[in-house]
Amino acid sequence: MNRFLHKDIPVFDHSAQPNVGHMPGWVRVSLAKGAQYRHTVRQLRGEPLHTVCEEARCPNRGECWSRGTATFLLLGDTCTRACGFCSVKTGRPAAVDEQEAARVAEAVSALRLRYVVLTSVNRDDLQDGGAALFAQTISRLRRHNPSVGIELLTPDFYRCQENALNLIGAAAGRGATADTPAPGLVWGHNVETVPRLYKTVRKGSDYRRSLALLEQAAQLPETETKSSLMLGLGEAPAEVVAVLRDLRAAGVTRLSLGQYLRPTRYHLPVQEYVTPQQFSIYEREARALGFTWVKAGAMVRSSYQAEEEQRS
Numbered sequence: 001m002n003r004f005l006h007k008d009i010p011v012f013d014h015s016a017q018p019n020v021g022h023m024p025g026w027v028r029v030s031l032a033k034g035a036q037y038r039h040t041v042r043q044l045r046g047e048p049l050h051t052v053c054e055e056a057r058c059p060n061r062g063e064c065w066s067r068g069t070a071t072f073l074l075l076g077d078t079c080t081r082a083c084g085f086c087s088v089k090t091g092r093p094a095a096v097d098e099q100e101a102a103r104v105a106e107a108v109s110a111l112r113l114r115y116v117v118l119t120s121v122n123r124d125d126l127q128d129g130g131a132a133l134f135a136q137t138i139s140r141l142r143r144h145n146p147s148v149g150i151e152l153l154t155p156d157f158y159r160c161q162e163n164a165l166n167l168i169g170a171a172a173g174r175g176a177t178a179d180t181p182a183p184g185l186v187w188g189h190n191v192e193t194v195p196r197l198y199k200t201v202r203k204g205s206d207y208r209r210s211l212a213l214l215e216q217a218a219q220l221p222e223t224e225t226k227s228s229l230m231l232g233l234g235e236a237p238a239e240v241v242a243v244l245r246d247l248r249a250a251g252v253t254r255l256s257l258g259q260y261l262r263p264t265r266y267h268l269p270v271q272e273y274v275t276p277q278q279f280s281i282y283e284r285e286a287r288a289l290g291f292t293w294v295k296a297g298a299m300v301r302s303s304y305q306a307e308e309e310q311r312s
Contacts, residue, residue: 013266014084014265014266014267014268014269015265015266017268017269018269019262019269019270020269020270020271020272020273021273023261023273024273026275026276026298027259027261027273027298027299028299071117071118071119071153071303072104072107072108072116072117072118072119072137073088073119073120073121074100074104074118074119074120074121074130074133074134074137075093075096075100075120075121075123075126075130075133076093076094076096076121077089077121078091078092078093078094078121079091079093079121079122079123080093080122080123080124080125080204081122081124081203081204082203082204083192083201083202083203083204083205084200084201084202084203084267084268085192085201085230085233085260085263085267085268086263086267087263087264087267088121092125093121093123093125096123096126096130100133100137101133101136101137101139101140102140104118104137104140104141105137105140105141105143105144106144108141108144108145108148109144109145113148114147114148114149115148115149115150115151116141116148116149116151117151117152117153117303118134118137118138118150118151118152118153119152119153119154119303120133120134120154120155121155122155122156122204123155124158124204127160128157128160128163128164128167129157129158129159129160129164130155131157131160131163131164131167131168132167134154134164134168134171135167135168135170135171136171138150138168138171138172138185139171139174142174149184149186150172150185150186151185151186151187151188151226152168152185152186152187152188153189153190153302153303154168154187154188154189154213155189156189156205156206156209156210156213157213158204158209161209161212161213161216162216165213165216165217165220168187169220169221169223172185172220172222172223173221173222184222184223184224185220185222185223185224186223186224186226186254187214187217187218187220187223187224187225187226188225188226188227188228188254188302188303189210189213189214189217189225189226189227190210190227190228190229190302191207191210191211191227191228191243191247192205192228192229192230193229193230193233193235194235194236194239194240194243195207195239195243196235196239197233197234197235200233200268201233201268210227211246211247211250212250214227214247214250214251214252215250215251218250218251218252218253219251224253224254224293225250225251225252225253225254226252226253226254226255226256226293226302227247227252227254227255227256228255228256228257228258228301228302229243229257230258230259230260231257231258231259231260231272231274231279232259232260232270232271232272232273232274233260233268233270233271233272234271234272237278237281237282240257240282241282241285244282244285244286244289244291245289247291248289248290248291252291253290253291253292253293254291254292254293254294255286255291255293255294255295255296256294256295256296256301256302256303257279257282257283257286257294257295257296257297257300258295258296258297258298258299258300258301258302259274259297259298259299259300273298274298276297276298279296279297279298280296282296283296
């Protein structure tokens with residue numbers, strides 16, 4: 001396998017490996033449309049903000065921005081890890097921008113969002129993994145609008161999980177009283193794939209470490225936990241179901257299952273296009289295991305329609 005250099009960081013080059021075949025007809029990207037999409041674009045691009053919608057080349061960007069929703073990417077646009085599936089830049093990140101939390105809160109107010117998703121790059125260079133900025137952003141958002149719904153999609157906070165849980169948990173509950181409890185928090189962290197594929201798909205990550213974070217987050221007051229898998233990377237159905245069981249044992253109640261789509265030729269190839277029928281089977285398995293919120297389908301991503309209450 002060849003390597004090339006990006007920002008002085010070695011990244012694997014998978015360009016010699018083809019996808020399994022042509023993209024099937026059931027994989028379709030929703031197009032951008034409407035005044036709300038244009039308003040969202042103007043607001044997000046009018047400030048020095050990053051969204052995972054753009055940095056990760058999310059195929060649902062048009063649909064979500066047309067609904068006036070977006071997932072904000074904290075801690076810059078450069079990640080310290082080099083996952084084989086992800087198009088976010090890998091390199092040496094810049095210093096933490098201390099004004100980022102305030103800018104995100106102002107953008108959320110301007111967009112009049114009732115539900116906000118906050119994610120970030122991995123920042124293994126920081127002692128707290130970036131947890132302090134998550135906490136500051138939550139506090140700012142609640143100060144602007146105490147009733148705003150907040151969902152996190154965090155890194156695994158390698159070497160600092162306990163500190164991250166304390167910082168973020170305290171921020172989420174700050175200002176709550178018996179008469180005015182804080183809105184519930186959804187804490188998401190994606191396991192992404194089955195354990196057998198971690199060395200290829202998620203270099204620098206650890207399956208058990210991810211489960212440990214989710215299990216601890218599930219014990220925080222008024223907190224639901226959520227995770228997501230990309231399918232089509234070579235996993236077997238039995239391996240997927242085993243991961244679903246592990247997630248439920250860790251207290252996870254929300255689940256997203258989607259098709260992996262190769263963002264560029266330098267990323268891992270698609271090994272399988274999962275059929276709608278197979279997604280339906282996985283959804284039934286998940287509900288039988290006790291997940292209360294399930295999204296499963298080719299175009300589903302971890303924060304896709306995150307603001308919706310689950311319909312049975």
